[in-house]
Amino acid sequence: MRLRMDIFSIKNIIIYFVVVNFLSILMFFIDKKKAEKNLWRISEKALILVSILGGSVGALIGMYTFRHKTKKLKFTVGIPVILILQIVLIIYLNTIGK
Numbered sequence: 001m002r003l004r005m006d007i008f009s010i011k012n013i014i015i016y017f018v019v020v021n022f023l024s025i026l027m028f029f030i031d032k033k034k035a036e037k038n039l040w041r042i043s044e045k046a047l048i049l050v051s052i053l054g055g056s057v058g059a060l061i062g063m064y065t066f067r068h069k070t071k072k073l074k075f076t077v078g079i080p081v082i083l084i085l086q087i088v089l090i091i092y093l094n095t096i097g098k
């Protein structure tokens with residue numbers, strides 16, 4: 001089966017990034033509230049994964065808005081590194097396409 005290329009339209013890519021970043025912010029909010037109440041938590045692996053999948057901006061917003069995971073090196077350094085790598089990848093993909 002051949003993949004339709006129109007799923008990679010700019011509109012769909014923007015929608016994807018908006019949704020995944022909103023999800024990332026929401027996950028940090030939920031995890032913070034659960035931490036405050038000593039309840040079951042969202043795993044750090046899941047929080048990092050959503051960042052890798054494109055939610056790194058949302059993760060940074062969630063981290064500093066809700067003051068959550070800001071003392072953990074893997075988040076304070078890791079999330080910005082993921083964001084920088086994603087920006088470099090986007091620039092690279094944009095230049096090879098021309």
